[in-house]
Amino acid sequence: MRRPDQQTTTRPTTDPAPGTGTGADATADTPSDGGTGAGSLPDGTTRSGHPAGPGPSGTGPAAPRTAEGHPGDLTTEAVLAPYLRGQAADFLRSLRLHHEHSAPADAGGHDAAAATRALRRAARRISGSLHTFRAALDPHWADQLRAELAWLSGVLAREHAYAGRLTRLVEALHQLSGPALPAARGARAAGETAASDAQGRAALGVGAARAGALLERRLTLARTRSHSAALQALGSSRFHAVADAVALLASDVPLAPGTTGRTPEALLEPAERAEQRLLAAVAALPPADTEPYNEAQDAAWHQARLLLRLHRYAHEVVLGVAAPALGSCGHALDLHRDAVEAAAAAAAAARTPRIAPATAYALGVLHADQRHEVEAARAVFRETWPYATALTAP
DSSP: OOOTTOOOTTSOOSSOOTTOOSSGGGSOOOOTTSSOOTTBOTTSBBTTSSBOOOOSTTSOOOOOOOSSSOTTOOOTTTTHHHHHHHHHHHHHHHHHHHHHTTSTTTTTOHHHHHHHHHHHHHHHHHHHHHHHTGGGBOHHHHHHHHHHHHHHHHHHHHHHHHHHHHHHHHHHHHHHTSSSOOSTTSOOOTTOOHHHHHHHHHHHHHHHHHHHHHHHHHHHHHHHHHHHHHHHHHTSHHHHHHHHHHHHHTTOOOBOTTOTTOOTHHHHHHHHHHHHHHHHHHHTSOOTTSOTTOGGGHHHHHHHHHHHHHHHHHHHHHHSSOOHHHHHHHHHHHHHHHHHHHHHHHHHHHTSTTOOHHHHHHHHHHHHHHHHHHHHHHHHHHHHOSOGGGGGOO
């Protein structure tokens, strides 16, 4: 599954791999969720104070996160526990900022949105680490906290998702109904005339305004309901219980009995299993010549996105830095998810009873455009995926 010159991304080494260097791929990763890597600071240093090393396989080894700066000290107590405590501290800090910027005077501002994103980012990293390294932790505690953090992250994500979906669809409608209308971004028929092109452009222009209004009504209503649900969740006893659990995590990580003195394999083996699951999922993805309108294949790509996220978080835990070569892959899969959901929203709006034919036509063109965006995101993923042989496996 791996090119011959590529190392295992989750096993720290002391010497660079042959043929590796510090080129463009060795730059710091910008994770797709909008934040810096959990193990690195904006100045390029790890939270343990050491410079962030090069990236994953094919770009040189990265220095592992350690408790007191001792390379190779990869016990659970020295690596996983500090990582979880750091993410818990980030969660609590973001929660405080969210409360500060959620006052009526600041409601809906950029600071509140940024605090919410940071809160979700910390929650995802804690939840993902609890999933990957469950065997090294108290399993009952890990399962319970992971489920609650997944609930919280999902509730907080919906409002942002609906807002982004509306913006994406309205902008796409504006571009499609412009003077230079691409016919669903596909090749024009050989016998297509200028008159039919102008007629189609006029029909789309008439329906685009109505389609945009319909989408705005539907998605604004969904966003408003999601905002109310988020406010209700943040004021619930369930959320306060989650916050209390994370506050305890910031000072004490419940480890499994006997974990403290175990070998580094207690961390390396789960991280490598996460990597192998990702490689297997990517190898099983549909080939590049697959029909983009086959929505049944979207689930496999969504699964690859989730597994890539778990692998990136495991990389952060074991090596102490984000994986630069996987940042572009994760961003492509995020764009893929956004395009899939936008296409589904357009299709759902087209099923609205008693809409005008021009409106339905515009929504159909919009749906086709977003499905082509799905295929474009898949192509970007294939181009940026560092394990080239995984994509050509049968």
